[in-house]
Amino acid sequence: QQQVKQSPQSLIVQKGGIPIINCAYENTAFDYFPWYQQFPGKGPALLIAIRPDVSEKKEGRFTISFNKSAKQFSLHIMDSQPGDSATYFCAAVEETSGSRLTFGEGTQLTVNP
């Protein structure tokens, strides 16, 4: 049972474009939503995270938008660069229950020069 659904599975954009990756969750007990970035041949690494008490969080060119009522959140990458080409995973966790994350299916992003 996939409790966090992620789309699209793959995405190709041109340099400078704004790729958007969407995630939806079912468990209303989730209260912390991190995104992980994985380059080829490497393990995933934490990119950015948000809690549901805010609707948006920015870190550099990366922005998370959060819609608590719809149980959806998304990652936007502004002015995307070829170096952003990677696989992106959204995740969710109930903070007080420990550190067991539930991951989405992943999105393979390609940014063409």
Next chain:
Amino acid sequence: DVKVTQSSRYLVKRTGEKVFLECVQDMDHENMFWYRQDPGLGLRLIYFSYDVKMKEKGDIPEGYSVSREKKERFSLILESASTNQTSMYLCASTVGGAGNQPQHFGDGTRLSIL
């Protein structure tokens, strides 16, 4: 910097063999995890451990077991390898406590079962 080291990048084994995947972290983290990564299925949790000699089943524990005899080392064991266990295996660790602590991943072991 936290370093999570997986013993092998690539491993080829035969059906029915007992396979050991090793993971070591150097930051005294309490929590350790084993995932498998398959295209279109994301990261699926196999087993995790919150302390030495403790283990908890994840979402897909069938066919696997784990061992944590020392805090820094978490081993994944395929009791009798099968072809459907061909996959990328990732180990991660994090400090204990709340779920807002980042998980630190190794670079993975790509396991092929022939």
